[in-house]
Amino acid sequence: MTRCDDPACRCSLPEWGAVDFGDDRLDTTQRKVRSAAFLELLRAGHPASNETIARNSGSPIRLVREVLAQFAERGSAQFDGKDRIVGIAGISIEPTRHTLDLPPGKRWTWCALDAVGIVGALGSGTITSTGPGGDFAIGYHKGCFDPADLVIFIADGYGITSSIGGWCPLVDFFPSIQAAEDWGRERGVEGRGVPVRHVASIAAERWRTIIEG
Numbered sequence: 001m002t003r004c005d006d007p008a009c010r011c012s013l014p015e016w017g018a019v020d021f022g023d024d025r026l027d028t029t030q031r032k033v034r035s036a037a038f039l040e041l042l043r044a045g046h047p048a049s050n051e052t053i054a055r056n057s058g059s060p061i062r063l064v065r066e067v068l069a070q071f072a073e074r075g076s077a078q079f080d081g082k083d084r085i086v087g088i089a090g091i092s093i094e095p096t097r098h099t100l101d102l103p104p105g106k107r108w109t110w111c112a113l114d115a116v117g118i119v120g121a122l123g124s125g126t127i128t129s130t131g132p133g134g135d136f137a138i139g140y141h142k143g144c145f146d147p148a149d150l151v152i153f154i155a156d157g158y159g160i161t162s163s164i165g166g167w168c169p170l171v172d173f174f175p176s177i178q179a180a181e182d183w184g185r186e187r188g189v190e191g192r193g194v195p196v197r198h199v200a201s202i203a204a205e206r207w208r209t210i211i212e213g
Contacts, residue, residue: 021158021206032057033067035213037077037088042211045093045105047084075162087164089210090114097172099128110164111171112152113203116145116196120204121211132183133174145196152199153180155191 026034036057040048050068054061071077071088078087078094086093087110096108098115102125109115112129119125119140127138127145133153139146155170170189173196174180180193 023206023209029057029059029063030067030070032213033059033064034071034089035210037068037085038091038210041085041088041091041093042102042107043104045107047080047082047086047093049084053085075164075166078164090207091118097130101126101128111168112173113154113171113199114168114207116152116200117203117207119145120200121207129173131172133172133179136173138173143200145200147175148197149176150196151175151177151180151193152196153184153189153191154194154199155184155189157190 023031033053036053036059037048040052040056050061050064053059053068054064057064059067068077068079068085068088072079076089077085078092080086090109090111091114092108092110094108096110098109098112100107100109100115100118102119102122107118109118112131115127115129115138119127120143123143125140127136127140129136129138133151136147136150138150151174153170153172153174155167158167170191174183174193177193177195183189184191184193
């Protein structure tokens, strides 16, 4: 990711680490399969078959099926009716509330953090998002997101509940920390508002690792 060249932008806060993505607990085959599936959705924009993922990851199809089933069980992969992957590791080819305009075309994400991480990792793209915090058109330039004061409400409990069905629906953009945390308190959701500029570099690095395999 291109780093912000404006000191006022303050793109990163290296000590921020509210989400343990659990990537260090994946084995080599799981990483390869996840990356191959992610890249197929990103580049081609159509459902990814087990055969395609096996070929692109260099993994036996039996292992591909096992790994994808494991990801789906924990809520980080989604199949269509033909047993093909339509969403994994945050990216989706099925419309959600968070739309990405990327060089390959329109893609979607399950939550605001996914959107920031994917755009940041690619170094290009824009985000259109609608949620409890409002409607947002979010640009990206020289490593920074605009509006510069945008906040993400990051719920506690990542990895405890299903990413797609439990955690991701709670992770949205808000205009301020106050607005994000008021929303969380009103709904009894544990978490905190984190400025996008504080989490952008960490999220981008996470998704860059997925893209690079």
